[in-house]
Amino acid sequence: MKYRTALFLLLMPILINTSVMAKQLPLIDSCVELVNIYDSRNEQKFLAAQTTSLSEGLRAGYCLGVLQENAKNEYRCSNDWFKRAKFIAAQQGFKRPFSENKLLDKSCEQ
Secondary structure, rough: OHHHHHHHHHHHHHHHHHHHHOOOOOOHHHHHHHHHHHHHHHHHHHHHHHHHOOOHHHHHHHHHHHHHHHHHHOOOOOHHHHHHHHHHHOOOOOOOOOOOOHHHHHHHOO
C-alpha cells in the first residue's frame, strides 16, 4: 500500500503537467505552425525539417492530428488537411475567434 501511495505521489506532477501542456496548445496557433512549416518546405524543399524546432513540430503535429481525427469522425468533411489548416490559421488575431469545435466544422465547409 505504501508503494502505491509513493508511486501515485511521484506520478501526480507528471500527469498534471501533461494535462496543462495539452491545454496550452490552442488549435489556431498550432495550425499557424503547421502552415508555416509547409510553406517553408515548399520554398526551401529539404531544409524545412532541419530548420523546424521541436516545439514548432509538436504544435504543428497537434493541429494535423486534430484535423485528421476530426475528418475521420465527421463523414461529411472531405477537405484536405492543408486547406483546413490554412482556414483555421487565418483566424489568428481575431478578437473573438470561433470555438475549436466551430472552427473544425467551418473548416470542412471551405
